[in-house]
Amino acid sequence: MGKTARYALEWGVGLSLGLHALLLTVHFVMPDASHFKLRDRGLDVVLVNSRHAQRPDKADLLAQSNLDGGGTGEKGDKLATPLPPQDSSQAGTGLVEAQRRSEQAETPQMQAMTTARSKASIASDTRQTNPVDTPRQASGYDLLDSSAAVARIEAQIDKDLVDYAARPRKKFIGARTEEYRFAQYVEDWRQKIERVGNLNYPPAARGKLYGSLLLSISIRADGNVKHVEIQRSSGNKILDDAAVRIVQLSSPFPSFPDAIRKDTDEIVITRTWKFTNADVVRTENTE
Incomplete structure (x- = not known):
């Protein structure tokens, strides 16, 4: 072998050894997974x-x-505290019965x-x-x-x-003593009911039928009647139906004034209705 060939072989072997030694110093490691950790706070x-x-305008x-839930709650909270119980210490028996059925439901x-x-x-x-x-x-x-x-x-x-x-905030009115801010509204309601009732006294009852019944009327803030329920029947379908019809003819009632509307969405008025032998309709506080 000539000198030139031997010289080239020595250089080739030396270069190969150097490259192998360099490769032995190189290390491969797995990337740190924490660098790829998602920082998204998530969605509720x-x-x-x-x-x-239909999609709600503002979810x-x-x-x-x-889901368009509606409701009358002032805040869109996920969690809420149930409403406090109504004070029925001064309520009459008709009002207590209405509240008791509501609580049982x-x-x-x-x-x-x-x-x-x-x-x-x-x-x-x-x-x-x-x-x-x-x-x-x-x-x-x-x-x-x-x-x-x-x-x-x-x-x-x-x-x-x-x-x-989010249920409507109700005020049950049926006792003899009532808050002043409700007293005027209830008095206006009574006068209208009796005026309309006497003008539309049931012909089938004139001079023939008389009696009393206990009636609850739910009125919304806009004055419209939401529900009418006979708590205690008069025992005569003509008188019961006449009372319900008088409520329907009298509706709508005045809208709630600001003093009531601020914390009340619905008023439930419970009264004893009397159809007298003088062909007159009267409403009285529950006993």
């Missing part, structure tokens, strides 16, 4: 159990479906919400305090399913509480 989404075809919360719903909340809390506490009691370690899918179930229950409870707080 609730689950609703109904939907509307208070995000949900899986469009609400009690099953509130009990159901309380039970669901308790079950959700117990399920969550059991997973946290007794992990050893489970026969096997829960998988990620199991935890996700359980968390989703709890979230659905709590979302429904929150919706029920919001609906509860």
Whole structure:
């Protein structure tokens, strides 16, 4: 082998060894996952159990479906405190009966919400305090399913509480003593009812029938009648129907003044109606 060829071979071997030594100093590591951690704060989404075809103009919360809830609540809070109980210490028996039925209708719903909340809390506490009691370690899918179930229950409870707080603010009027701001409105209501009633006294009852009944009338803030309910019948369908018809003929009543409208959406007036043997209609406070 010539000198030139040997010289080239030595340079080639030396260069190869140098490159291999350089490659041995190079290290590859996995990238730090924390650098790719998402910094999105997330979205607050609730689950609703109904939907509307029309999308609301201004949504208070995000949900899986469009839902225009309406209501009269002043704030669009997710959670709300149920309304305080009405003071019935001065109410008559007719008013107390109306309030009692209203509370009985609400009690099953509130009990159901309380039970669901308790079950959700117990399920969550059991997973946290007794992990050893489970026969096997829960998988990620199991935890996700359980968390989703709890979230659905709590979302429904929150919706029920919001609906509860958004109910119309009612004032029950049936006792002898009433707040001054309601007294004038009720007096105007009485005068109109009796005037219309005497002008439209039932012909079938003139000189023949007389009696009394207990009637509750729900009036909205705009003066329109929302509901009429006979709390105690007169025992005669002609007189009962005549009382309801007189209310319908008298409607609408005056709108609520500002002093009432500021904290009241609905007034429930409970009165004893008397059809006398003189063919006159009178309304009186409940005893």
